[in-house]
Amino acid sequence: MEIFEVVVYFILLALLSTSIRVVTTSNVIHAAISLVFTLALTAILFLMLSAEFVALVLILVYIGAVIVLFLFGIMITRAPLGKNAELDNDKNKKLGALISGSIFFLFSYILINGFDGEVVVLSGSSTELLGEILLSRFVFPFELVSFVLLAALIGGITLARKDEALVDKDQI
């Protein structure tokens, strides 16, 4: 076994333990910080698969923006420290286990059937390739997604703003 493989197994073990901690801890901030580690370890795995761009997007968007917004939201709404009993929900445990188990088996089945031991060697950078494909073959879906995001943005502002001049009270 090469040292690279050993490192990968250690990362996978850490990934598993941090992601389990995200859902088992009853402290919201601890869950968010465990999520940071989960995402960072996933980014390292992507780096090892020579998908630099995906790894950095994961760090920039998910850790740098989404988690920060999570923490921001938690700090505004739930400032008290400590455990939160509401987070433990025993009612849906069986259903949750069933769903996550079936997703796990589905994904493993697809991955093992699809890429069984096949090594995908990428020469050079995947980023350049990604940029070219995004702006040539997939340019239409790419632009479409940006319009969806714009719509979401405007929707968010309209819902959040309580300006009388902009919002008609009878319609909401």
Added chain:
Amino acid sequence: MTEVLIKVGFLAIVALNGAIIFTIMDVKGASWMQRRPGPLHVGLRGFIFPLAEILKFVQKEDIIPTEVDRPVFKWAPAYVMVSCVALFAVVPMSPTLVVADLELGVFFALAISSLGTIGVLTAGWSSANKYSLMGGLRAAGQLIAYELPLILAVVGVVIQAETMSLVGIVEKQIEWGVPFVVGGQIVGFLIFMVAATAEMMRVPFDMPIGESELTMGFMTEYSGIRFLIFYISEYMNMFILCAIASTLFLGGYHVPLLPTEWVNFYGPIVLLTKTAILGFILVAVRWSQPRFREDQLQNLAWKILIPASLVNILVTAIMKVGF
């Protein structure tokens, strides 16, 4: 394996020394501008001051209040420190003296610099102190707002240089003959510097710390070595963002008219000089300007800097395609 260790050691030494040099510069700048006798005359004309400061903080007791969220509170300074040190990995001091010349260097720097926000936020929240919480909230609002103009200002440089590698960007500027700040990115440079000052949380953007309003903001409950880590990280961040700004906009390790064959010899000196000049401007601003109000701060980011940087990208792209 040894190579990795040497690189990590180089990174830590340069980043820490940069932080110490900037601390000396800030303190001496303050005493020079405001006639503070301490750092000008005491102990080797005041140059021993930062070492004394470090010794003082190491000696002090590391107090952890009983009501805090212990693991979160203890680890918060680490995130800030890691994001600062890792940031320096992509800054080239000469074509060969660089820890990692990543193809996505600029993108890496921007991604890593956003990690520090988590440290500041968790420090503010876990301290169980309302000043800390206020400081953390202000810091989060400010860092989210100013990360956008910082990223968008760099996009102009990337369009002009056609690469994201920092060495590649400097080589492009050598090829052009003039640094990008002269060659069309002056608006981008100004936006970058303003946004970077806000990211460093220095005056006039020191709302999250604001001594007169919030005691020490998110650092209020910290003492001893953990406070020192926050304190050093601030100067480290300042040093590294100035180094990145001089690499992206001011020609990095090269100045026009110097022979490029000798770049490996004068490269580090040139880069550090440029960094120090930018740092001195920041020090001068810090000790002569008042603090922004929170709404002014947000207005500046969302209504002036972000539209200006978008226009900058548009103009750069048109110039790139047109000429």
